[in-house]
Amino acid sequence: MAHPNENLRFGTVGSPQTTTKSGTPFAVAHIRELGLDHLEIAWVQSVRVSDEACAEIKAAAQKAKVTLSIHAPYYINLNSQTSELMAKSDERLLAAARKGYLAGAPDIIFHPGSYHEQPAEQVYERAKQKLLELTGILREEGVQVNLRPETMGKSAMFGNLAEVVQLSQEVPGVLPCIDWAHLHARTGDGTFNSYDEFAAALTLVRDALGEEGLKKLHFHISGITYTKKGEKAHIPLNEADIRYRELLQAFIDFGVAGTAAIEAPLPFHTADALTFQATYRRLLDLKYGDGEMAPDPDA
DSSP states (O other), rough: OTTTTOOEEEEEEEETTTSSSSSHHHHHHHHHTTTTTEEEOOOOOOOOOHHHHHHHHHHHHHHHHHHEEEEOSOOTTTTTTTTHHHHHHHHHHHHHHHHHHHTOOEEEOOOBBBOOOOOOHHHHHHHHHHHHHHHHOOOOOOTOOOEEEOOOOOTTTTOOOOHHHHHHHHHHHHOOOHHHHHHHTTSSSSSSSSSHHHHHHHHHHHHHHHHHHSSEEEEEEEEEEEETEEEEEEGGGGGGOOOOOHHHHHHTTTTTTTTEOOOOEEETHHHHHHHHHHHHHHHHHHHTTTOOOOTTTOO
């Protein structure tokens, strides 16, 4: 049961494995049956969906009162090394944004690319200019979405927290997708796994994007394994070392609002999403009491 102070919507990345029929509209309906609130549609290989299918997805989401996001194809790189590869990357991200908008998904999540052993400052500037170009195209077309570069789990990949937040600060139409498991795995040394580190990350977001920035965040959360080079694989929560209770407590203490999309391997996909949601609600009960509203700071 939802708590009156609940500000986060939980769901899965990709259809829950407990969905009994194929097709995104059925996955949306099943999200609601589970008591979850969000579905991140995984168009991670390609965007092959008709306008009519997008309309059906949008209608299903509105009926079920489920919010949507899109995970764009993996093969996007804001630092592609040839004009041909860059053109293909651009089209993949634009296609995900255009079709996602038609499907009623305002947030388009994507992997921003690789450093290719180039200076980080150079790659950042190139990524910024590319996003200015792409968001400009979408605005001209009336496609009202947020492009959300995801924090990445390997140090060789462009997209640490500071870079993703700075892009969100400097490019209209860009907001962060913070993958907390990736941040934990990125350095390969088991750091970024405490309340103080989670709070520092949220402080960085608040300082750059304001209190409003904390009210429209989009997360990925999961268990993860890693090596010295960073991310290795997503794993079930009950096998993971990520201190997710401390993370959820930080969300509550900072008044974070938005969406938490859960990535977990089968058959734990649905179970882990429900565990995160239930733990979040329990922590709200412990802080505010069962069914009590948080005090109004302006009262």
